[in-house]
Amino acid sequence: MRAPVLARAIGDRRRSMLWWSVGVAAYVVLIVAVYPSVRDASGMEELLDQYPESLRAMMGIGDIDLGSGAGYLAAELFGFMVPLFVVILAVGGGADAVAGAEERGALDLLLSHPVARRAVMLQHGAVVALQSLTLGLVVTFVLLVAEPVVDLDLSFVNLVGTVLGVVLLGVLFGWTALALGAALGSKGLALGVSSALVAAAYVAATLPELVDGLEPLRWVSPYWYGTGGTPIASGPTWWYALVLAGAAVTVLAAGIAAFTRRDLAR
C-alpha cells in the first residue's frame, strides 16, 4: 500500500519519537528500580494506608494493595504519568498534522498533488496511532524485561490490557486534536480544546472516587475507559477498549467530513 503522507510524517517525526521513547523508557526504568526498596521498606505500606482516601483516588489506586507489583505500577505509572505521556504526544502530533501544516502554508502544496483530503486525514490518523502504540510498546517492553529482575509478579494479560487502554486513550485524544485542527484550521485552538477535553475527562473519571453519588459521571469519561478499574491489578475490562475505539473512529470520521467540506486558509 502506498502512503506517501504517512511516510513523510514518520520521516519528520523519527527523531522526536526516538527521544520520546528514550524518555519514557527511562522514566519506567526509574520507577521500577525503586520498587524493591519501596516493597521492602518496613512501614511503607502502613504509611500508604494512612494516606487520605482522596489522595489515593487521585493516584488512581483506590483500594489496591500498594505492596504488590501491580498495585505499585498502578499508582506510579498507569494511574497518571504514562497516560499523560501518551496523550501529550498524541494531541501535539494530531493538532500539528493538518492545522499546523495549514498555518505554515504547507497544506496548499500537499493538496495540489493528486491526494484526497480523506487520505491525508487517514494517513495522519495512522501516524498518531503508531506514535501512541510505540510508547505503549516501549512501556510493555521495559516492564517485561524488568519483571523477572525486580520480581513485579505481573500478569501478562493484565499488562497488555492496561497498555491497550492507554494507547487507545492516546488515539482518541490524538484523533480529536487532528479532527479539530482539520475542521477549524487552527493549531492553537485544536491544542487548547483537546487539552481541555483531556482535563475534563480526567476530572470526570477521578471525581467519583472522591465524592459519593457521582459514579454515573465516569461513564462519560474516556479517561475512565482507558485507565479505570486498575486493570494492571484487577484485569482489563475488554469492552472499554471497544468504547474507546468506537469513539475514536467517530471523531476521526467527523473530522474528515468537516475537512473535506471547507475552504483552506492560505
Next chain:
Amino acid sequence: MTTLAVRAEQLTVSYRHGRGVVGLELDVPGGEVFGFLGPNGAGKTTTIRTMLDLLRPTSGRIEVLGLDSHADTIEVRARTGYLPGDLALPERLTGQEVLDWSASLRPGRPPRRRDELVERFGAELHRPVRQLSRGNRQKLGLVMAFQHDPELVVLDEPTSGLDPLVQDEFQRMLRDQVAQGRSTFLSSHSLDEVQRVADRVGIVREGRLVTVETVEALRERGLRRVTATVADGQGERAVALLGAVAAVTELGRDGDVVSFAVGGAFAPVLAALSGVEVVDLLSRSADLDEVFLALYRGDVPTGERR
C-alpha cells in the same frame, strides 16, 4: 474544437476576509501561455486556488482541462503542476528529498523532466530547504511544478525572487511548453512580464475580469506615456496641435515640456509634433495602473463595488 485549458462560468468565490471573485467568465484555450494580470488582491490567487479545489466556488463553476474543479479534483491535480504564490516547502528536507516527496505523491507520473529542469535552473538539491534563499526555493518550486510533464502548469507569481538570468531561462521554457502543446496559466501583477511570456492576457480587477486580449492587441492599444520637450516658446502651440489628436489624453504642459498619454496609433502624434520644433522626445509604456485606468475609462459603471 480542442478542450479548453481553463473555463470559468459565472464563478463567484467569496470568503469571510478579503476579496474573492465575482461572476468570472473565462475561456483559456489549450496550448498557450495565458497571463492572468491584475494588482494584488484582485482575485488572481483565489481563482487559481479554486482551480485546485483548495477553495470551493460559492456559485458558478470552473473547469480545468475540461474537468470540474471540485468533482474531478484528483484527476485535475494529477494532470496539472502548481507553483503557489507563497511557496512553503518542507524546511528540513533537502531539495532532492522535496522533489522525491512530490513525485511520491504522483503515482504513475514519473518525474521524467527533473534532471533537465534542475540543470536549466541550476536548482540546489543537496542542501536543506531552510538554508536556501528565496530564489533557490522558487527554483525548486518550478522544478516541482514541471517535473512530471503535466498538460497544464498553473503558476502564481512565478518569477518573484528569481534573478534575471533565471527569469530568461524561465521564459524560454514557457516557449518550449507551447511548442510541446502544453498549456500554462500564470498570474502576475507585472504587465511587462506578462507581455514577454504570454500569448493572451486576462486582466482582473476587484474580483472581476476586465478584458481578455492577445498580447498583440494589448500592445497596439497599449498606452504610452510621452514627454516632449519643444523649443523655447513653442509649448502652447504644441499643446494646441496635440489637443486635436484623438488618441492623446491627459495633456499637460510645464513650460516647454509637454506630457501626455497616447492610447492608440502613434503616427498622428508625430504628425502633430512636426508642427513644432521638438528638442527631445521620451516615450515609455504605461504601468499597469495606467493601463487599468485606460481600460476602465467609460467602461465600468461607477459606484459599483465601493
